[in-house]
Amino acid sequence: MRMITFFVIGLTVHVVFFISIFDIYFTSPLVHGMTPHSTPLEPPASRLVLVVADGLRADSLFTLLPNGSSRTPYLRSIIEDKGTWGVSHTRVPTESRPGHVALIAGFYEDVSAVAKGWKENPVEFDSVFNESRHTWCWGSPDILPMFAKGASGDHVYTHTYPAVEEDFASTDASKLDSWVFTQVKSFFKSAQSNSTLKASLWEDKNVFFLHLLGIDTNGHAHRPMSQEYLDNIGLVDAGVAEVVSIIEDFFDNDGRTAYVFTSDHGMTNWGSHGAGHPSETLTPLVAWGAGVQKAKGATEPQPYNDGFLQDWKLEHLRRVDVSQGVLPLLYLNNSERFMAESMYTNAIQVLEQFKMKMMQKKETTLSFLFTPYQLLTESKQAEFTQKARILIQLEKYEDISLCQSLISRSLEGLVYYHTYDRFFLGCSVVLGFVGWTSYVVLVILKTHASLNRHPNLTKQVRIYSRLLCTCVAVVITLFLLIQRSPITYYIYYTFKIIAQNFTCVSLTVRNKPGCCMAVYFCCPQVVSFFHRAMLTVGLAVLSLWPFLSGLFGKAKSRSLSWLVGCLCLAAFPLMPVVGREPNIHLVGWLQVATRYLGSRMVYFLNIDRIRKLYLKRPSSIFVPLLSSTRLFHRLLSIFLSLTSTYLLLSTGSEALFPPVLSWLMFVWINIEQEALLAQGMSGRQELSTIDFSANIDITKIRQLKLDDIRRSYFFVFFIITAFFGTGNIASINSFDPASVYCFLTVFNPFIMGGLMMWKVIIPFIIVMCTFETIQVATQLSSRSLFLIVLVISDLMALHFFFMVQDYGSWLDIGTSISHYVIVMSMTIFLMLLSVVTHVLTSQRLVLWRQRKMHFP
Template structure:
């Protein structure tokens, strides 16, 4: 019961620490209560048409064909003659919901929206649609409803196609965009005979939004270099040209319509998005119509050295890049509606073709709107912080705020518009920095509380392990142990003080958990102070050189693991160093074969972090080779162990069936790839095999023999079958190499135990981990267990990032599942063969 209680408490503590990450780093940045701000000057446009080509890369639109023509001739003519263009830089995660929120609401979505699939509103936010008089939207049922749901009143109208139309296995998804253009044409046709609709359309401050999902869907299904994706761009271009003609005709060519064409995110050559590769973060922006500058020709080099201007043959036209959130204030300024109150975008005034006064007033409005957020955030933080603890943002104190505002207003009155614009931009910069300052104000405090709790829990676990499994010298304590009642009173006083402090600051409930959790943890640590004194007194008997070596290993190794989160290639360095372990420890003389296998396996595994994680072309032949490698290694093991541990008939039949299953799964990706290339969709038989494999991989290993390596081999074959179905290239080789290294690790650890003088060696292949363990034969902990623990953590990180980054979480989950499953058996091996003899 004590073990179960310890496990449950440990699980709860780690769950709390995990949740704390989201409270500390991923809370919503939004604040509410600000007053919408708009310029009093007459806007240049009465209506705005926003076209978002979902998943469109900047280079796919702007790169010319080999014959010098454009696949989007109408938009190209707008860029060269009647509009202003640039690149809109998106932020991670490059997904549809956060991209549209940045475009239309002007702020970058917080990570909390992931839990709701980027669909529902986790928080209410303001948007250009909400501030408009009327907004009509056509497109995907995944995107449009969230802006209608968050709007005040009933002035955002949505027209969506059925959700089942979004089929990523479709032969050609351009029909989604054709549907949108057809619906818009019908809409304007019906408005000619519908007097109330016509009257609404003739009002000012209206928005028409077209969400075009076909390009994104075709990119996922066929990749951005496919003919379907490229042809879909041409279809959108033709649709935009027809739409402009219809709109201009309906409104009598009054010149009061502004057009914005852009994309929410790009796409890798691999057909994915979500990470920060330039192909995902660089999207096109083309703006034309009322209030927008015509194309300006330039003769001097532009401040862009990324090479795209030359590639796109547009170096002679002015390019104006923006951050994605900057588009929201641009659209608001064009039609004269308030900038969304949550917007952090900076108005790209270079796009505006209006008087300098209008530009200056628009920038001033933008600055006041961002400053309002800063002031609200500062007020909220000030109200929930003790006065002696509150430290204001020094770059924007109340006196400096007034100074900025008064000076900007004075410059506008003196008609020094350029200086006023520059000053407003400076005010926006300081306000945005201040928003970040107050948003992360409690981060250090919470981080210290969580670290204190985590260090306490780690200390407690270490003391419990040492008390239970270490051979410590038992001496009278050199430290006088604090009486239990005194310790309890001390903890109670600390609890009262922390609770009172949090109550005064009106802190959220989760703050109480993070700040109070360390109290019982450290209470438990202090109760184990006797074990700590025994450890101190036992220290002189330990080999100093070995202790120093492990201290260096842990210090350097932990830094190596931290660096691997930012630079995957660091794992290659770590694996290269680990490959030398048998030679440095002297094990090579006792286990030559296993030492050589460890050396080669580590070096092979070290190649994977050097390989790219995005933009790869499929190589189905490598998947087939990985399947053959898995079969070969399994067959070699079964052949080599046939005499020492003969298989029962049932085990032999199960292994044969599993190996045949792996062979089938090695062939399925090739068949699937061929079928998709021929536009025949995913074969039903492949779907059945895939889902059956996924379900059986969790159950079949439970039916295998309880002998250690037999069970490990069954687990490996089950995972290999599932893994092959998820692979399309070199990553398929990762699991066989990793698994082989884990098998070798078990064997070589046994040799290390034997070298330490443990006698009564038992063949690993004959160990049955279901047998009862003789507690009297359990060995005590040794210094080498520190190295084993570090190896385990290192391989966990390698399993996560060996062939992918955090964006490729689908593979990462499988990797960690694989290594956790294997290491469960390694732990069993440690209990059975490394400690029981």
């Protein structure tokens, strides 16, 4: 009962600490209720045509063919004669939904949208579509509805094809783009005979949005260097040319239409996107039409040294890159006054957001504790706006940099108020972490180090600590109530107080100096989050363990197997991450081999009655529950069933990872038996006689020894290896549907994501089952070993909590947060997975037919 209580408390504590990172770093930056502002002058365009070619890389559009011609002759002519071009630099995650939100709504979406499959709005937001008079959209059912849902009124009209059309197994997905072009042409043709629709189209402030998903789908299915992908780009170019001609004819060539052609993200050579590779973040941008600057020659050296201009043969034309939400003046073709007024309006819009954020924070903070942003106080705001307005009235438009400075300071101020409480929340979480980890360490020491309490001192400390904690809790609660803080703030401070109370009480023991000293030896695991090759170094060192510990002389064959297994596994972190270079032939041969090996082993284990069920890969996880609970039989059944599923989810060398890992885990189990024998431990049980379902003899459970810390460390190291052995953070974020083609080809983010997560979890289960076996074989309490693992994991989590940063690029910030989230998820996940693996190893399902044989 005490074990269950401790498990529940520990799980709750880690869930709270896990959630805290979202409350501190993942809260929405959006504010509402600002006063709207617009440019007082007449805009040069009455309508906008926005074309987004999903998944189109910049180099795929701009690079010429070997013969010097372009695969996009129409857009190339626009670049050279009629419009302005450049590269738009996207931010991670380079997914379709965040990219479109940045394009159309003007902000980088909350990462929490991933929990909704990049389909739903975690926070409702304003957009260009919402501010238009009418918006007509054609394209994917995954993108268009999110802007119609957030719009006020009923003026955003969406036309989508069925979701089943987004099939990655399609021979050619360009039909998705052909559908859009066909629908647009039919729309304008029908408007000629529909007077009501025609009148609406001739109004100003209209937007036409064409979302083209064919390039992205072909890139996933056939790779960006394929003929299908490249031909799709040519189809899009021809389609855009035809649509522009139709629109211009419909509006009698009035010169009031602006066109923007761009992409939401790029794609890697291996057909994935989501991370920060240049092929994913560099997208094309071409604008032309009303109010857009015409093509200009480069009169001076351009400020780009990436080599693209020369490769694309565009060094003679001015390139204008876009990477942030500030009005790109170099794209505009209008009077100096219009551009100055537009820039001033842009600055006031951002300033309004800053003022609203400042007011919200000021209302929820005690006046004597509130510290305003010094670079943009209320007096400085008035000074900025008044000076900018005077300069415009005096027609000193060249001093427009003042507005850019105001935008910059306003954005910095928004970050300041958005992170205003971050320091205090962080301190609370860290103190809670330290208290909890210290408590776990002391529980281990008291349980296994024969520490004695001083009864009177313990009673006094308990009384005073509870009194102190109660007083502190009352003061903090009143403080949070006055500031109208969210309910999560109360939880963080409560757990900090409880953890410190437990620690204070537990510290009242007598022991030799140094009993509470914690040894920090998580360096290899921490560094491996940044450099996968560190796992190779760690495995190379672990391979020498039998030789350094003296086990080689007593178990030569097992020691050599351990050496070879570690070195084979050490090769995987040196390979490219999952998804880089698919090797379908390798995976196919492995599947055949596994099918043959699996059938032979099933026959050998005398469980032929489940042979057909075993060969059905999706249900293979349940096969081990039908096998014997004897150690060798059950583990072999588990490893084979998991490996077969993993193979179907593999596209390259990672398919070899589970077999090699399983082999090493078998060797680890056997060599631990030799380690126990070398220590002269009595009651050692042979592996062949161990039955997972047998009741554990509590009298044979031993206390912790120094070697058990080494076993726990090995376990944590292998868990990290299971995660980073074949991939990294970027490869987990990147989406490559080729891995799930055996099960699903039609786009479904939740099912595909679930299958990919199952692929990630399989190596975890292999290591967890091995650790469960070692606990049984070494006759050690699972609670004791798990507490050591918990301490090591928490030390790593605390380390990454300090490494979380809120400066630098989005990728730097996101990666640092991801490391903490992964370690915390691993701790919570291991708690839950320990229960799953216990069931997987010890429980057995008895088929009805088998019962009938025993009970005729």
